[in-house]
Amino acid sequence: MYQSTYYVDKTTDTFADVLLAYGVASLLERLTQANGSETTVRVQDAGSVYAITLEDPIEEGFEEIAWFCDLPFIHTSKKKPPDDWPGPVVDYDTERERRNEYFEARKQLSNEAKRPGVTVDEFPELAAVLALEPRPDWDILAQINQMGAISAYAKVLTAWYESRVCFPDLLRLLLALFATTPNDVDNALKRWGDLDSRYRITLTLQEKHKVKLKKGNSVTPVQVLNPAMGKGINRPKADGAHRLGNPDSFWPLEFFKFWGMRRAGVPRIVQPPKPTPGRPPKDRKTYVLRPRNITLDTHDRVYRAFNRAMLRSTAVKIDVLAALRYTDAFLDQWLAGQLADARWGEEPGDYVSGMATAFYKDMGSAVAVLNLAEIGLPRWMRVEDEVQGRAYRALLEEHRQVVDSLQERNADEYRLLQVYRDFLSGHDLDALFVFAAGYARLTMSRIDKGQWSPRFTTTNLEVLIMGHNDKLKPILDNPGFQNIAAAIRRSTVIPQYFKARGQRGPYDIRYGLGAELLRQAAYPDRFVQVLSAFLHDYNRETMQVYERHKGNPPVRRPQVTTDDIQQVVALVDEHGSQTVANLLVAFGYAREPREPDVEEQGEASET
Known part of the structure; x- marks a missing residue:
């Protein structure tokens, strides 16, 4: 049991195994x-x-x-x-009141101060x-208290406290338990x-x-930590149904x-997608970071930044x-030189594979687990140097803005969020x-309605697609493809933008x-027929506007050549x-990259 590698068996294939692994790693670190x-x-x-290795x-x-x-003892009116008790203590009611005062104080700030x-x-x-x-751990404290744990x-x-009389013996027991795989719980x-x-x-x-x-x-394992466990019975014969009860777990494992x-x-x-009368339901989601190969020091630095950045939102x-913000937090800490084991040529997904999630539905007097899922991290951003890392952060911010603009109360936008989640977790270009x-x-x-609509840039879109399938590079680099994509842009989003601003263009x-x-x-x-018909109309309209304004149209746009069509x-x-x-x-329908302070009209004037 005195060794450099310890093991935690995956017995449930849920985040309960991950939590146990991080708990054991924390003990070894201490x-x-x-x-x-x-x-x-x-x-x-x-x-x-999960293998926990020590240098x-x-x-x-x-x-x-x-x-x-x-672990702090949570002091409530009932507990x-x-x-x-010599360990840390958190007064739950005091912390809750402080949190309420914080949000009330924030309401008084100006928008600029926020x-x-x-x-x-x-x-x-x-x-x-x-x-x-x-406190940064408030959501964990609240979940434990409010979900009956x-x-x-x-x-x-x-x-754990009363075991102090035999603490070294308890530690020896635990070291022996995780020294081998399978973990010999019966012997423990x-x-x-x-x-x-x-x-x-x-x-x-x-x-x-x-x-x-x-x-x-x-002790009885709680669903806060064990989302797949619940009251039930499993017997080889259909007898003993009267013995229905809760499962058991060796208490140090739950600790x-x-x-x-x-x-x-x-x-x-x-957050509910639409305002609800009365008290809104307190549905919850728990995200647990699944390690692939990461040190506790690197994990802690990224986790703290990610925890600060994770704000409440709707279910999808x-x-x-969560995936976008964790990846961004990892890159931010990496570029700041805070991650000692991060190496150029790798990506965040080499350290953390993703997140295991559980969705807890508020049923009023109880909470039910409705869904267990996995959220993958982007696997298309291998960071070769600092410049590339900053470019990836800009790409993630672009995607965050697009996703953040979608509202689940709208059925079409809700479906788009689901499709984007499938793309992100499944690394699926079709999605x-x-x-x-x-x-x-x-x-x-x-x-058309004058609403803000963030879009992907063509350069970032190319990086993303190439990260999934580099065999598409000949298409993206093809001049004919680029010119026809630009023609589509100049016939759709650009003139629509001018119309919404009351600046009716000539096209x-x-x-x-x-x-x-x-x-x-x-x-x-x-497809070729429809595309050719569009390009014919595009060129015809371009020449008509050119002639109508005697060679000096208010907005110039280039024609598509026969070479462009042949190449496509x-x-x-x-x-x-x-x-x-x-x-x-x-x-x-993407936009050409431009400086942040340049107006959208700049796209329309390009030739």
């Missing part, structure tokens, strides 16, 4: 720190187990340390810490608001029974704290899961924003093309052009009409 070592602790996904091994005698507890990045020097009134800022939490902390239970008989811990818990461990060694939640869990309340949008087509229609509608707006191209995309001949037809023959059509629509 053992090394208490013995004067600053060794690196790494958590790796090793298939059927320097745990040595015999490391367990001979004073009792400690990094109080033991009288002589902007990201503002300082106290610019707005002195910010100082009083920042002094009330809630406070009793289980207090129970395992009290059991037997060894705990011996400790309990010798030190009478269970009896002390009952008499002193009114805390009872099931069978003297177990570690609570510890792991504080290291890797991000619970958030889900929050999934997408991206479906999203681009739907978002193109939405963009035209928004611009007609081609409504439904993207949809028509995609409708015929399955049939190469029909050749691309259709080589890559297929659906691929070319999807790319033309995606790039045709």
Whole structure:
């Protein structure tokens, strides 16, 4: 049991295993720190187990340390810490009141003072608001208390506290438990029974704290930590249904899961898509970061930044924003030189594979788990240098703005969010093309109504697509493809923009052009016919406007040449009409890159 690698079995294939792994890693980190070592602790996904490796091994005698507890006891009106509790304590009611005061104070700030990045020097009134800022772990504390897990939490902390009389023995038991795979829980239970008989811990818990461990060694696992567990029965024969009850779990395992939640869990309340009369439901989602190969130091730095950036949102949008914001937080810490083990040529997905999520539905008097899912991180941003890293952050911000503009109360936008989530988690270009087509229609509608509609830039779109399939590079680099995509742009979003601003341009707006191209995309001949008809009308209109204004039109646009058309037809023959059509629509409704302070008209004046 004195070694450099420990193992946590994947017994549920949910985030319960991840929480346990981070809890065990936290214990190993504390053992090394208490013995004067600053060794690196790494958590790796090793298939059927999570492997926790230490740069320097745990040595015999490391367990001979004073009792400690990094988890705060949550003091509520019904749950109080033991009288002589030496660990940290959080007064729940005080923290809740402070949080309420913080948000009330924020309401009094001007919109300028609420902007990201503002300082106290610019707005002195910010100082009083920042002094009330809630604890970073508030959402975890609130989830434990509000989802009925406070009793289980207090129970395992009290059991950990009373185990101080045999703390080195308990640590030896735990080191032995995770030293091998499969984890020998039965042997650990037997060894705990011996400790309990010798030190009478269970009896002390009952008499002193009114805390009872099931069978003297177990507690009921709560769904906050174990989303797949619930009351039920599983027997080889159809008998004993009267024995229906809760499952059991060795209490230190649940202690570690609570510890792991504080290291890797991000619970958030889900906002309803529409305002509801009375108290809105408190549906919740919990995100737990799934490690691929990451050190605790790197994980902690990114986790803290991600936890700060994760704001509440609606059910589907929050999934997408979680993946985008974590990736951005990772890149931000990386570029700031805070991640010692990050290396050029890698990407955030090499360290964290994604997030395991659970959706908890507020049923009024109870909470039910409605869905368990996985959210993947983008796997198309290998960072070769600092310049590329900053470009990826700009790309992520572009995607965040597009996603953030979609509202789940609208059925079409809700569907777009679902499609984008499928693209992000499944790394599926087809889903991206479906999203681009739907978002193109939405963009035209928004611009017509004078609404803000962020769009992807062509350069970032190319980076994204090339990251998924570099075989499409000949299409994207083709001059004919680029010119025809620009012609689509100059016939749709650009004139629509001018119309919305009351600046009617000389060119007609081609409504439904993207949809028509995609409708015929399955049939190469029909697609080429529709595209050719559009280009014929485009060139004809361009010349008519040129002649009408005697060679000096208010907005110039170049014609599409026969070479352009021939090149695109050749691309259709080589890559297929659906691929070319999807790319033309995606790039045709995107925008050309420009400086941030340049107005949209700049696109229309390009030749």
